[in-house]
Amino acid sequence: MAAITLDASNAPALAQFYQSLLGWPTRKEEPGWVEIAPTDGSAGLSFQTEPLFxxxxxxxxxxxxxxxxxxxxxxxxxxxxxxxxxxxxxxxxxxxxxxxxxxxxxxxxxxxxxxxxxxxxx
CATH class of the missing domain: 3.10.180.10 (2,3-Dihydroxybiphenyl 1,2-Dioxygenase, domain 1)
Incomplete structure (x- = not known):
């Protein structure tokens, strides 16, 4: 497994919350999509903007x-x-x-x- 993805109306804002909570850096960011993960390369969290969330x-x-x-x-x-x-x-x-x-x-x-x-x- 690479990641668990959470939908939100604002993916970057939700990613920032979990990044601060867990202390994980951003692995990838593009419009409507952010991935954070621990530095050891294990599975992380992804956040996807979903307008109808x-x-x-x-x-x-x-x-x-x-x-x-x-x-x-x-x-x-x-x-x-x-x-x-x-x-x-x-x-x-x-x-x-x-x-x-x-x-x-x-x-x-x-x-x-x-x-x-x-x-x-x-």
């Missing part, structure tokens, strides 16, 4: 755009990571289903989760 609803609602994917981001300190994401423009989701995971929404409305390694169960 509708933000997903989370938690799901039968009459709203359904969430198709979300990102799970492992962090060392949950409280600091949430604070950092909010300063960058994320919003904390009203519904939090787990005490050791935080669900947030990026500026485009995509939900993503922050968690510490000890909470990941395989």
């Amino acid at each position: 509708t933000p997903p609803q989370w938690p799901s609602s039968p009459s709203e755009q359904q969430m198709m994917i979300h990102l799970d981001i492992r962090v060392n300190d949950l409280t600091s990571a949430v604070d950092h994401a909010v300063v960058l423009g994320a919003t904390l989701a009203e519904f939090q289903p787990q005490s050791d995971v935080r669900v947030l929404h990026d500026q485009a409305g995509h939900p993503f989760c922050l968690f510490v390694r000890s909470t990941l169960v395989v």
Whole structure:
């Protein structure tokens, strides 16, 4: 896998958010398309401008755009990571289903989760 692609009404703005959140540099940028990735060459994130983009609803609602994917981001300190994401423009989701995971929404409305390694169960 090379990347996960997120649609947004403004791909460069959403890419800037995740670039700041993750500390990844831009790998490629062209009109309506931005790729960011870690410097080790592993899979990254791509962002595509979609003029008809509708933000997903989370938690799901039968009459709203359904969430198709979300990102799970492992962090060392949950409280600091949430604070950092909010300063960058994320919003904390009203519904939090787990005490050791935080669900947030990026500026485009995509939900993503922050968690510490000890909470990941395989």
